[in-house]
Amino acid sequence: MKEIKILSENLLYGIADNSSPSGRPGGAAGLYIHIPFCKQACHYCDFHFSTSLKKKGKLVEMLCRELVLRKNELNSPEIQTIYFGGGTPSLLEADELQQIFETIYANYKIAENPEITLEANPDDLTQEKLKMLKASEINRLSIGVQSFFEDDLKLMNRAHNSEEALKSIKLAKSYFDNISIDLIYGIPGMSAERWQRNIEISLELGVPHISSYALTVEPNTALQKFIEKGKIKQVDDEAAKFHFEILVETLTGNGFEHYEFSNFGKPGYFSENNTAYWLGKPYLGIGPAAHSYDGNSRKWNISNNPLYIKALEKDKIPQETETLSLSDKYNEYVMTRLRTKFGVELAEVSSKFGEDYKAHFVELAKPLQKGNLLQEKNGIYHITSKGKFLSDGIAADLFFLE
Structure with a gap:
């Protein structure tokens, strides 16, 4: 069963839902800020970014302008999560970060004690940078470690080395309690x-949250070209599956809850930002290539820094919009929920989509249950341990195709 690539942690979908496992009031929304700059290009990355920092100050100015122009777009009483993704948000200077926060707080109602996450690369996390981030509104760091081994980091063309990976986390723990790290498995040559x-x-x-992903070969990346030329071995799906099994067994055996396919957290340290996406909360995406979701449609900004700046200088939002059909919403609900601990609840399917969709799900679920890939308890369906690594493919088998 073929894995279907999820766009990103920050580009998710779903239906508006008033429940909140974090205990926050229903109806709250999220802000995603895309910082499209990196020091260098990782060989596997196909996200939008630029390695030229010349327009960084101007782009931050336009991010703020977009925030103002779209301040009434979310039909939500308050913002409960703010997430700086990229790219490399840790390239932001103190004045740039302050400019963005001042704009947010002047134009949006922010929940009490919001979760505010910044993605950071280990080589950026000096003591000076950490002091600056601690003095800002940031209260959660997501550190892109990927591996603690030099060979892996060189293969992926990461900007940091293994020593910086270790040092950054040790330093960060002196300033932040809520820390997540990213790790990549299935790297060619990784035993x-x-x-x-x-x-x-x-x-x-002592990291309380880990996000871990299988290395994927995306089209038109340096990794794809190196594999085609024989400079790097092809990714081994069986090795990646074995690595995933090791990951689940080791982390769940050490007090982590596997609350989403790629995410593991200690109690009290689940990502509120990511959980809100998986539960279909609305969110506003600001910046080039950023996506937004309001419960009925998805919007995405142009993936071009100069064109983004040019449009915002004229107070125009350079974006496209897709209105979701009921089937689109159902399919995305199934995909996101099966990746999580929450599962697909039949009563919810019925109330959100109707009895026809409920009957459709139950019928298509039967062979997956017989194959021990899907299990049901009290009207809630979850992926089995056997099916975990195939979760997106299993979801696709349950889609409603018009």
Whole structure:
């Protein structure tokens, strides 16, 4: 069963839902700020960014203008999560970060004690940078470690080395309690022993949240070209599956809850931002390539920094819009929920989509249950341990195709 690529942690979908596992009031929304700059290009990355920082100040100015222009777009009483993604948001200077926050707080109602996350690369997290971030509104860091081993980092063309990966986390813990790290498995040449050691190092460092992804070969990336030329070995799906099994067993055996396919958290440290996406909360995406969702439609900004700046200088939002059909909403509900601990609830399917969709789901679920890929308890369907690595493909088998 073929895995279907999820666009990004920050580009998710779904239906508006008034429940909140974090205990926050229903109806709250999220802000996603895309910072499209990096020091250098990772070989596997196909997200939108530029390695030229010349227009960074101007782009931050236009981010703020977009925030003002779209301040009434969300039909929500308040913002409960703010997420700086990229790109590399840790490239922002103190004055740039302050400019963005001043604009947000002047134009949006922010919940009490919001979760505010900034993605950071280890090589940026000096003591000076961490002091600056601590003095800002940021209260959660997501550190893009990917691996603690030099060979892996060189293969991926990461800007940091293994020593910086370790040092950044140790330093960050002096300033932040809520820290997540990213790890990548299935890297060509990565043994099971090396992957196990990556996880063990993370545990020794006392990180309370880990997001972990299989290395994928995206079209038109340097990684694809190197594999085609034989400079790098092809990604081994069976090795990646074994790495995933090691990941789940090790982390769940050490007090982490596997609350979404790629995410593991200690109690009290689940990502509120990501959980809101998976539960279909509305969110506003600001910046080039950023996506937004309001419950009925999805919008995405142009993936071009100069054109984005040019449009915003004229007070125009350079974006496209897709209105979701009922089937689109159902399919995305199924995909996101099956990736999470929450599962697909038949009563919810019935209330949101109608009895025909409920009957459709139940009928298509039967062979997956017989194959021990899907299980049902009290009207809630979850992926089994056997089916975990195929979760997106299983979801696709349950889609409603018009």
